[in-house]
Amino acid sequence: MKINETRLKKRMDEINGISVTEDGGMMRLALSDADKKARDLLVTWMKAGGMEVKVDDMGTVYGVLKGTDPDASPIYVGSHMDTQPNGGRFDGFFGVMAALESIISIKESNINLKSDLVLADWTNEEGARFVPPMLASGVISGQFEKQWVYDKQDIDGIRYEDELIRIGYKGDERNRMTKAKAYLEPHIEQGPVLDSLGKEMGIVTGALGITGLDVIIRGEANHAGTTPMSHRIDALEIASDAILRIQENCREFGEPAVITVGRIEAKPSSKNIVPGEVYFSIDLRYHTDEGMALLEEQTCNIIEKVCAKHGASVEIKRYWRAAPAVFNEKIVNCVAEAADENGLDSMKIISGAGHDAVFINDVVPTGMIFVPSIKGMSHCPQENTEWKDIVKGTEVTADVLIKLDSIEI
Amino acid sequence: MKINETRLKKRMDEINGISVTEDGGMMRLALSDADKKARDLLVTWMKAGGMEVKVDDMGTVYGVLKGTDPDASPIYVGSHMDTQPNGGRFDGFFGVMAALESIISIKESNINLKSDLVLADWTNEEGARFVPPMLASGVISGQFEKQWVYDKQDIDGIRYEDELIRIGYKGDERNRMTKAKAYLEPHIEQGPVLDSLGKEMGIVTGALGITGLDVIIRGEANHAGTTPMSHRIDALEIASDAILRIQENCREFGEPAVITVGRIEAKPSSKNIVPGEVYFSIDLRYHTDEGMALLEEQTCNIIEKVCAKHGASVEIKRYWRAAPAVFNEKIVNCVAEAADENGLDSMKIISGAGHDAVFINDVVPTGMIFVPSIKGMSHCPQENTEWKDIVKGTEVTADVLIKLDSIEI
Numbered sequence A, B: 001m002k003i004n005e006t007r008l009k010k011r012m013d014e015i016n017g018i019s020v021t022e023d024g025g026m027m028r029l030a031l032s033d034a035d036k037k038a039r040d041l042l043v044t045w046m047k048a049g050g051m052e053v054k055v056d057d058m059g060t061v062y063g064v065l066k067g068t069d070p071d072a073s074p075i076y077v078g079s080h081m082d083t084q085p086n087g088g089r090f091d092g093f094f095g096v097m098a099a100l101e102s103i104i105s106i107k108e109s110n111i112n113l114k115s116d117l118v119l120a121d122w123t124n125e126e127g128a129r130f131v132p133p134m135l136a137s138g139v140i141s142g143q144f145e146k147q148w149v150y151d152k153q154d155i156d157g158i159r160y161e162d163e164l165i166r167i168g169y170k171g172d173e174r175n176r177m178t179k180a181k182a183y184l185e186p187h188i189e190q191g192p193v194l195d196s197l198g199k200e201m202g203i204v205t206g207a208l209g210i211t212g213l214d215v216i217i218r219g220e221a222n223h224a225g226t227t228p229m230s231h232r233i234d235a236l237e238i239a240s241d242a243i244l245r246i247q248e249n250c251r252e253f254g255e256p257a258v259i260t261v262g263r264i265e266a267k268p269s270s271k272n273i274v275p276g277e278v279y280f281s282i283d284l285r286y287h288t289d290e291g292m293a294l295l296e297e298q299t300c301n302i303i304e305k306v307c308a309k310h311g312a313s314v315e316i317k318r319y320w321r322a323a324p325a326v327f328n329e330k331i332v333n334c335v336a337e338a339a340d341e342n343g344l345d346s347m348k349i350i351s352g353a354g355h356d357a358v359f360i361n362d363v364v365p366t367g368m369i370f371v372p373s374i375k376g377m378s379h380c381p382q383e384n385t386e387w388k389d390i391v392k393g394t395e396v397t398a399d400v401l402i403k404l405d406s407i408e409i
Helices: A007-016 A033-050 A093-108 A135-140 A144-152 A160-166 A193-197 A235-253 A289-310 A329-340 A358-359 A387-405 B007-017 B033-048 B091-106 B134-139 B148-151 B160-164 B195-199 B235-253 B289-310 B329-341 B356-360 B389-405
Strands: A052-055 A060-063 A074-082 A117-121 A182-188 A201-207 A207-217 A258-261 A266-268 A277-286 A313-322 A346-351 A366-369 B052-056 B061-067 B077-082 B116-122 B182-188 B200-208 B209-218 B258-260 B263-269 B278-287 B313-322 B346-351 B368-369
Touching: A007 A033, A007 A093, A007 A387, A033 A052, A033 A060, A033 A093, A033 A117, A060 A093, A074 A093, A074 A358, A074 A387, A093 A117, A093 A387, A135 A144, A135 A358, A135 A387, A144 A160, A144 A387, A182 A329, A182 A358, A182 A387, A193 A201, A193 A346, A201 A266, A201 A329, A207 A235, A207 A289, A235 A258, A235 A266, A235 A277, A235 B235, A266 B263, A277 A289, A277 B134, A277 B148, A289 A313, A329 A346, A329 A366, A329 A387, A346 A366, A358 A366, B007 B033, B007 B091, B007 B389, B033 B052, B033 B061, B033 B091, B033 B116, B061 B091, B077 B091, B077 B356, B077 B389, B091 B116, B091 B182, B091 B389, B134 B148, B134 B356, B148 B160, B182 B329, B182 B356, B182 B389, B195 B200, B195 B346, B200 B329, B200 B389, B209 B235, B209 B289, B235 B258, B235 B263, B235 B278, B235 B289, B289 B313, B329 B346, B329 B368, B329 B389, B346 B368, B356 B368, B368 B389
Parallel strands: A074 A117, A074 A182, A182 A366, A201 A346, B077 B116, B077 B182, B182 B368, B200 B346
Antiparallel strands: A052 A060, A060 A117, A201 A366, A207 A277, A207 A313, A258 A277, A266 A277, B052 B061, B061 B116, B200 B368, B209 B278, B209 B313, B258 B278, B263 B278
């Protein structure tokens, strides 16, 4: 269905104008003054659109468009408005605005749905201000304890709960998402796949699981001048060998497997001392539990073998594991149908990033819609999506909501 | 010749007892109170041994045993007493004490040499307190300007010159080493070669030249989850590849070539972001100018080729170059003869580390004697040399001084 493109653009520009960095990036950290201003505008627009506004105890803002059947479970749609520091214009924010515009367009088109349509703006998805990410959806899905989240502090020692109270968005636990029929999250891809293949939409079938490993390789620190190459147990040379081999193995393992070594530290970190110890991180992702476990095992074996060959010792610790998500098949099908009916060139895709939808999927049938990210840029001012794709994404969102109302899930 | 082993041991223990760390390491930073106490003891012992004491404007302490021929150029022998923080018991200090004991033993043996024998205790060899190393010998050899050295500050902002004055060791420029016939520096190897081959002494023929490079590889920072392996330009994976290949090439280049990558930094250094930029240092050493230039060229070519293959850009800057040193052949021969005459199992060796002798070699005929370092340990409390090797090293030092007096150089 057609949505009001002009209104959508005007509203997005208004919120994206609240706090802009020198580079043109967004600075809307969770529960900051900028976040409060964005929430206030959202609340105003929801009320103006005939929606009832509620806030839950984690600060998540809901806007309810009443359905005709009081017995029908509500359908949720949304994302988050908080950003990374110097983040992009569409990450998260697109999903909230697509939800708002599609709900209001449905109402204005006099289409009466049985279910309530509920917009959700989740608190602190980015994890940029309060670590870790997805704190509000994490509580809803039972991943985190409420009090633990309340006590989370930002780098200035300010508590999550205190900021909720300060900006006036500490609501009631009774307002939380419950007994939902479905949750739909429209989002930018944050990766290069759709853009590089010229696709207009991604039908998201699930999300990669994540395994996080910390690796410490211990060799022998030695003088850079007096230690012949043949007498060295150079922890950095060994780490380099291991990093190359585990990434080569990951490529052979096949897509969507990814391995990232994002952090590395050599000790003592002196230009003229052979490194005696090297730490590096591994972020390993795959879309099935068994596959992820297998890739983790192979990765550890490769590192251990390389270290043993060079006479170094190694310690590998798993610090994080998030299971892969498989989204609800019926919702995935609704997204695929709606994309087809809108004449879009779409493809099935697995999300490599974490989203509120990944947590919500544990407790509510869930699906996602991806719009393309130009060159896959994300978490930076250069993040961008063509405006026509934002409009198409919003229209498909409306169509999927209508479809979800009509089917059994 | 026999030296007074008991006196040598007692004196070494006394100075090594001045400032000991929890780990049993030495803490005798240049121009610190501990260094002053060590200098004061050295001065006392030199005077007691009938030597005339002088201090030059860089703080270097000299002790002169007068020769019989006023026209003969003096023969210098020594090293340094400053240590690394938590350093070893023999690094530098052995050379000073071997010089003291051998000069006094020569005097006590009523051997009259034509040349003055001059002990030299160079200031700030380690570069641990005032960067860079070998500041005093660097001024003598014309590498550094006096005022530039005077203005060097430690991490607390205290000036070299002010500390010289504070501890009472700012002497006269006229006392500097001049018109010397030879300079001999006994030192521990600080490497594993002699120890691993079971050798008792190293006849040092020169020192490796050093080329220092800073390398920055620029790829593309990307999301660890949403960027398929095929879409990445991972600066750390590329750096790993380059590091492995340049070290493999160095091994093929052959000994004594060494390459050390001691520092590495990945940016943005986040566990879930593919590194967009990696910095690493290269310390490359070889014993000939031409060979060092060739190895540097090969090393840069390899890095550039690896980067080009992966679509990354690279910037390589040379921040340091010290030419290889070739010691005086006649002095080297004197050391070899003395080692043989003492029945020692010795070998020719090239120093991989920098020493005052490397700078002094530019202006005075120079040679070095190495005693073994157990397991090659250095700059740490575990640094050690067997006592018999300390004694043998001192006796050979005395014998070399006698030989140097008798030959033309």
